[in-house]
Amino acid sequence: MRKGGAGLRGAASASALLLPSSEDSGAGGEPSKECPILVAVRVRPRNEKELASGDPPCVRVLSRSHLCISKNEGVNQYLNSQRGRVNDYEFDVVFDETATQAEVYQRSTQPRVASVLDGYSLTVFAYGATGSGKTHSMFVLTLPLLLYCGTAQVYNDRLYDLLSPGDGAPLRIREDARRGVTEVAGLTRRRVSSAAEALECISEGNHNRRVGSTAHNSVSSRSHAILQVHVRSDGVQECSAVMSLVDLAGSERAGAAAKDRQRLTEASHINQSLLALGNCINALSGEGDAQCQAKYRDSKLTHLLKGSLEGHCSVVMIVAVAPCSGTYEDSHNALKYANRAKEIRVKSPSKRRVDVEM
Numbered sequence: 001m002r003k004g005g006a007g008l009r010g011a012a013s014a015s016a017l018l019l020p021s022s023e024d025s026g027a028g029g030e031p032s033k034e035c036p037i038l039v040a041v042r043v044r045p046r047n048e049k050e051l052a053s054g055d056p057p058c059v060r061v062l063s064r065s066h067l068c069i070s071k072n073e074g075v076n077q078y079l080n081s082q083r084g085r086v087n088d089y090e091f092d093v094v095f096d097e098t099a100t101q102a103e104v105y106q107r108s109t110q111p112r113v114a115s116v117l118d119g120y121s122l123t124v125f126a127y128g129a130t131g132s133g134k135t136h137s138m139f140v141l142t143l144p145l146l147l148y149c150g151t152a153q154v155y156n157d158r159l160y161d162l163l164s165p166g167d168g169a170p171l172r173i174r175e176d177a178r179r180g181v182t183e184v185a186g187l188t189r190r191r192v193s194s195a196a197e198a199l200e201c202i203s204e205g206n207h208n209r210r211v212g213s214t215a216h217n218s219v220s221s222r223s224h225a226i227l228q229v230h231v232r233s234d235g236v237q238e239c240s241a242v243m244s245l246v247d248l249a250g251s252e253r254a255g256a257a258a259k260d261r262q263r264l265t266e267a268s269h270i271n272q273s274l275l276a277l278g279n280c281i282n283a284l285s286g287e288g289d290a291q292c293q294a295k296y297r298d299s300k301l302t303h304l305l306k307g308s309l310e311g312h313c314s315v316v317m318i319v320a321v322a323p324c325s326g327t328y329e330d331s332h333n334a335l336k337y338a339n340r341a342k343e344i345r346v347k348s349p350s351k352r353r354v355d356v357e358m
């Protein structure tokens with residue numbers, strides 16, 4: 001626990017009331033000193049266009065923790081000939097296209113949300129290619145609402161307020177070493193007292209978010225959206241923790257998705273910041289503090305998440321995957337990334353280092 005022996009449980013009774021119970025400690029239980037990232041993969045259903053095109057599914061969920069992917073002939077034929085071979089993957093949690101929003105929340109994030117009240121920071125990333133379902137999955141994760149909500153986006157490595165876009169001037173990052181948090185200076189924060197009020201904040205932020213069209217997805221998010229929920233108690237023992245929900249911009253290959261110069265610039269910034277995030281996670285898992293401190297400054301995304309990723313924190317990565325053969329390359333790249341991420345132990349320098357390429 002970063003501050004305050006009693007955590008926030010006793011002090012923030014309003015928060016506690018809003019939290020769902022977390023009986024299921026399962027794969028996502030209490031964070032320990034060697035805290036693995038919980039990696040969940042969600043395969044979305046085929047949309048109308050994909051169904052109409054007859055493009056066969058390339059991903060098949062085999063169990064609650066196991067899936068496989070195959071390239072050309074469709075996953076069913078592949079399974080008959082190759083079962084158990086190269087393209088099988090196992091993760092902490094796997095969701096097929098029938099999974100409900102509530103199920104995704106309960107099996108991926110809910111057990112770890114409870115730890116925020118003990119003073120642990122929690123960061124939830126949604127990673128995946130354009131159109132794979134990141135935003136859709138992130139929406140539900142805001143159900144357990146705490147106290148103050150602010151939402152920002154990183155667009156072309158600049159930070160913008162999503163609740164009060166104002167004149168569009170970029171904002172600065174401020175580090176508060178005393179409280180151990182990193183914040184956006186001047187970011188609009190709204191007091192919320194119910195899940196509905198929080199969802200309103202998210203909707204408003206998403207409405208103001210930078211959306212462009214790429215070759216993959218006509219309504220693609222070209223920025224990273226970050227919702228930070230601050231839990232604070234100002235009692236005798238001051239505690240604070242931040243829950244960050246990060247809806248990353250699409251991870252597809254820059255050249256493949258860029259339609260024009262502006263899209264190419266955006267794609268290059270997106271890839272640079274995803275790379276910076278991968279470098280930070282690697283540093284946290286093995287290189288020690290000095291290297292981490294330098295790497296956080298590589299991008300606005302990682303600088304903003306500094307306070308959430310260091311110290312005792314818990315990280316959940318939800319990897320969204322589109323099901324069809326037409327997006328096989330992007331889906332397989334996302335699964336390979338997820339496969340590496342599950343080896344990472346946040347803040348455990350004695351563990352072996354695992355490199356993550358993004």
Ligand SMILES: Nc1ncnc2c1ncn2[C@@H]1O[C@H](COP(=O)(O)OP(=O)(O)OP(=O)(O)O)[C@@H](O)[C@H]1O
Nearest residue numbers: 044129130131132133134135136217220221249250
């Ligand atoms: N599990 C799901 N069930 C039903 N519809 C889904 C699901 N996942 C995604 N969709 C739908 O697929 C479309 C694309 O999803 P979404 O916008 O979440 O993708 P994304 O990965 O955030 O894309 P981008 O990176 O381009 O912003 C949306 O219309 C969304 O409603």
